[in-house]
Structure formats: C-alpha cells, structure tokens
Amino acid sequence: HGEPVTWTPGTEDVLSAEAALAEHIEASPDLGVDALETYARQYVGIGEGEDVVSVNALCAVDDLDWEDQFIVVADGGSCFWQATVDLPTSEVRSL
Secondary structure, rough: OOOOOEEEEHHHHHHHHHHHHHHHHHHHHHHHOOOHHHHHEEEEEEEEOOOOEEEEEEEEOOOOOOOOOOOOOOOOOHHHHEEEOOOOEEEEEEE
C-alpha cells in the first residue's frame, strides 16, 4: 500500500477548514467539544487531490511539543480529537 500521501495546507486551506469546523461544532452541541479556539490545532493535507485536511485538536499540555511534532492520541476524550474536512464542500467528514 505504501505511505499515505500528505501535503501542507496553505493559509486559505486552514481558514476554510477552521470555518467548516467552527460551524459544525456550533451546530452539534451534543459532540461535547468546546469552541475551536480553545484548542491548539495541527493541520495536515491528506490524499493526492489536495482537497482534504485532517485536523488534530488538543488542550494545552505542558509536556507536548505540539508545534514541532505530530501528536497521536488514543482515547483522549474531549481534550484531544481529530476531524477530517473536505475543502471543496466544507463538509466535516468525521469528528
């Protein structure tokens, strides 16, 4: 299968992903997720079409070097979550 294809989202990609996520979170209070701006966030583009952005969101944790390392968490509760955003449709595919 090989390695997954990734790319670096540009400013417009990140802004589009954030807008879609903020709207999705606001419309879905049952998710148990706080407002987007309360989390540190990491963004990575996935796939060859450069139209899907994966978002890692995490609460401030002193021991994590989240600005320089991609963080992977298993069962982090509402303090750690991931989402996938389709940029052309602004659809949040998963959260």
